Amino acid sequence: MYLGIDIGGTNLKAGLVDESGTLLRTRKEPLGRVSDPEELAARLAGMARAAAAEDLAQVQSVGMGVPGAVEGGTIVYTCNIPMKNIPMERMFRSHLDLPVHLGNDADCAALGEYHCGAGKGCRSLVAITLGTGIGGGMVFDGKIYEGLGMAGEVGHMVVEPGGVPCPCGRRGCWEQYASASGLRRMTWEAMEAHPESLLWTITGGKWERLNGGTAFKAARRGDEAARAVCGTYIRYLAQGITNLVNLLHPEVLAIGGGISNEREESLLRPVREIVDRECYASHGGRKTRVVKALLGNDAGVIGAAFLGRSR
Amino acid sequence: MYLGIDIGGTNLKAGLVDESGTLLRTRKEPLGRVSDPEELAARLAGMARAAAAEDLAQVQSVGMGVPGAVEGGTIVYTCNIPMKNIPMERMFRSHLDLPVHLGNDADCAALGEYHCGAGKGCRSLVAITLGTGIGGGMVFDGKIYEGLGMAGEVGHMVVEPGGVPCPCGRRGCWEQYASASGLRRMTWEAMEAHPESLLWTITGGKWERLNGGTAFKAARRGDEAARAVCGTYIRYLAQGITNLVNLLHPEVLAIGGGISNEREESLLRPVREIVDRECYASHGGRKTRVVKALLGNDAGVIGAAFLGRSR
Structure with missing residues (x-):
C-alpha cells in the first residue's frame, strides 16, 4: 500500500x-x-x-x-x-x-490518470487540467517525463502572438484563452459588448457569479453572444491540444478540471472534431484519443x- | 560496429x-x-x-x-x-x-546528436531541423520518443492563428514562418514591398537565387528591409523554441539545417536571448541549453x- x-x-x-x-x-x-x-x-x-x-x-x-x-x-x-x-x-x-x-x-x-484513470493500459499519456491556468503532465512508459524538472508547462505555449499578457512574462499564452479563467474573462468581455445577452440575467451582472460554466449554460439557452464565446473557447482549446498531439502524439490526451464536466456535445465532441481534422496523424497513422480525465480531484x-x- | x-x-x-x-x-x-x-x-x-x-x-x-x-x-x-x-x-x-x-x-x-553531437552526455534532447519544413526529434534517457509513431511534428504547431495556410491543413504552422522556406517567402515579400532594398541587388530579383541566407547577408550590409525580415524570423523561431522549452524542458535543444550555420551573433544569440527571457524556467530552475546541432548532414x-x- x-x-x-x-x-x-x-x-x-x-x-x-x-x-x-x-x-x-x-x-x-x-x-x-x-x-x-x-x-x-x-x-x-x-x-x-x-x-x-x-x-x-x-x-x-x-x-x-x-x-x-x-x-x-x-x-x-x-x-x-x-x-x-x-x-x-x-x-x-x-x-x-x-x-x-x-x-x-x-x-x-x-x-x-495513467495508472487507473483515463489512460489505464496506455503507453503514453498527456493530461491537461483546465483551471486557473492550464496544468500539464506527461507519462511515457509508466514514467513521469519532467525534463530538467519543469516540463509540462503547456499553459505557457503562445497561441496568439502579441495577445493577452501572461504573468509568466509572455503574451498570448494558451492559458490566457483556454483555462477556466480565460473563459471567464472572454465571457465578461462578451457581456460588456452585448448588454442584451442572457449572460447578464444568469450572473446578475456580477463577476463573482461568473464561472467556466456560465457561457455554456447561456449558449444552451440560445444566447448568441454566449455561443460565440463558446465557439472561440473551443477553437483555442482545440488549437493547443492539436499542437500537443502533433508534438507528442500520445496514445491518450486527458482533459481535467471543472470545465471538462461540461456536456460531451458542448465541449469534448467539437474539440475532438477539430483535433481529428487538424492533427498531423489525420493524414495516416494512429490517432490520439482525446478524452475526459476520470479521477477528478x-x-x-x-x-x-x-x-x-x-x- | x-x-x-x-x-x-x-x-x-x-x-x-x-x-x-x-x-x-x-x-x-x-x-x-x-x-x-x-x-x-x-x-x-x-x-x-x-x-x-x-x-x-x-x-x-x-x-x-x-x-x-x-x-x-x-x-x-x-x-x-x-x-x-x-x-x-x-x-x-x-x-x-x-x-x-x-x-x-x-x-x-x-x-x-544525442549520442555524439550537441547532446553528448545529456539526458534529454530535442533536435529541430530548419529546412523546407521544420523536422523534430526527441530523445529522452537514450530512447527516441515517438508516441504513437508520429511525435515530433514540431513544424505543425500553430504559432499564428489564421495565418499562412500549410499543406498539413492547418493555418499559421510554425514551419510556415521559421523554416528556411518560410524565411525565403518572407524575404520575397519584403522585396516586393521595398523596391529600394539591397535584396534586389543580391538576388538579381530572381526567386531561384533567394535562399535562407539572403536576408542575413543583406542585413549585415545594413539593409533595413532585410533587417526587419531577420527580426521577424528570429521572433518566430524563438516563439516556437520557447514553446518547446516550456513543454519539454529538455537539457539540450539543438538547431540544425542550413540556417543554423548563420553567424552566432546574427541568429543563435538573439534567439537565445528571447528564449532565456521568455521561458518558464527563467523564473527559477535549470535552463535548457539552446545550441547548434553539430553533426550536420x-x-x-x-x-x-x-x-x-x-x-
Whole structure:
C-alpha cells in the first residue's frame, strides 16, 4: 500500500491507496495560512498517519504532489504557498519515517490518470487540467517525463502572438484563452459588448457569479453572444491540444478540471472534431484519443501515491 | 560496429559507424527516381555492403532513417518517395541478412546528436531541423520518443492563428514562418514591398537565387528591409523554441539545417536571448541549453546506425 499527499492551493489531502489504485481512506483539511514549513510537515505526517490508520505497517512509501517545482527531496518553490528550498523529505521523515517521493502536482495527476484513470493500459499519456491556468503532465512508459524538472508547462505555449499578457512574462499564452479563467474573462468581455445577452440575467451582472460554466449554460439557452464565446473557447482549446498531439502524439490526451464536466456535445465532441481534422496523424497513422480525465480531484492523491511505484 | 542508412529526399547515404559514433566509411548516391521498392532495397543493401567492406562480419545491425512514418520493419509511408506499407526489413534482409531497425529521419538525426553531437552526455534532447519544413526529434534517457509513431511534428504547431495556410491543413504552422522556406517567402515579400532594398541587388530579383541566407547577408550590409525580415524570423523561431522549452524542458535543444550555420551573433544569440527571457524556467530552475546541432548532414546516418543500440 502507498500513501499519497496532495498539497493543493486550497486543501491538503492524504490518502491510502492500494496496488490497484483504489483510494481506501482519505483525510482532508483546509490549507489555511502556512507560515512554517516544519509545522506543515508535521500536519502532513499527522494526516498521512490518520489515513493509513491500522494499515500503517503495510505502507511502502509516501508520495507528495506539490504545486510547484521539486528536486529530489526538496521543494524548490511553490506558486501559492511561500516555500523555497524546503527539505520536505527530511522534515516529513522526522515525523513519519517512510520513503518519501516528491512530485509536481500536475505530474501526479497525470500519473494517477495513467495508472487507473483515463489512460489505464496506455503507453503514453498527456493530461491537461483546465483551471486557473492550464496544468500539464506527461507519462511515457509508466514514467513521469519532467525534463530538467519543469516540463509540462503547456499553459505557457503562445497561441496568439502579441495577445493577452501572461504573468509568466509572455503574451498570448494558451492559458490566457483556454483555462477556466480565460473563459471567464472572454465571457465578461462578451457581456460588456452585448448588454442584451442572457449572460447578464444568469450572473446578475456580477463577476463573482461568473464561472467556466456560465457561457455554456447561456449558449444552451440560445444566447448568441454566449455561443460565440463558446465557439472561440473551443477553437483555442482545440488549437493547443492539436499542437500537443502533433508534438507528442500520445496514445491518450486527458482533459481535467471543472470545465471538462461540461456536456460531451458542448465541449469534448467539437474539440475532438477539430483535433481529428487538424492533427498531423489525420493524414495516416494512429490517432490520439482525446478524452475526459476520470479521477477528478482524486487524481492528485492517487498519482502521488504511485510516485513510489514508478521510480 | 553498426551500419546506418539515410534515405533523404535527394540522396541515399550509407555509413559504417563504430561504438563511439565515428563515421568510418560512407557511400552516397543520388536518390533518382524510385519506382520499385524492391530495387531500392537492393540498392541500399549494396551501398551498406560497400560501406561495411571488409568489416562486414563485425556489423551488429543496420539502422535506416526514413523521411516518413515507420512501424516495426515496415515503411508506412514517405513524404517525397511514393512508398506505402513497404516491408523494407524483409526486402533488405533478402539481400543482406542483418538485424534491421527502421526509424524516422528526424528521430535518427536527434539520436545522432544525442549520442555524439550537441547532446553528448545529456539526458534529454530535442533536435529541430530548419529546412523546407521544420523536422523534430526527441530523445529522452537514450530512447527516441515517438508516441504513437508520429511525435515530433514540431513544424505543425500553430504559432499564428489564421495565418499562412500549410499543406498539413492547418493555418499559421510554425514551419510556415521559421523554416528556411518560410524565411525565403518572407524575404520575397519584403522585396516586393521595398523596391529600394539591397535584396534586389543580391538576388538579381530572381526567386531561384533567394535562399535562407539572403536576408542575413543583406542585413549585415545594413539593409533595413532585410533587417526587419531577420527580426521577424528570429521572433518566430524563438516563439516556437520557447514553446518547446516550456513543454519539454529538455537539457539540450539543438538547431540544425542550413540556417543554423548563420553567424552566432546574427541568429543563435538573439534567439537565445528571447528564449532565456521568455521561458518558464527563467523564473527559477535549470535552463535548457539552446545550441547548434553539430553533426550536420551526418546526423541522420550516425543516428540511424545507433537505432540498433538504443532499442
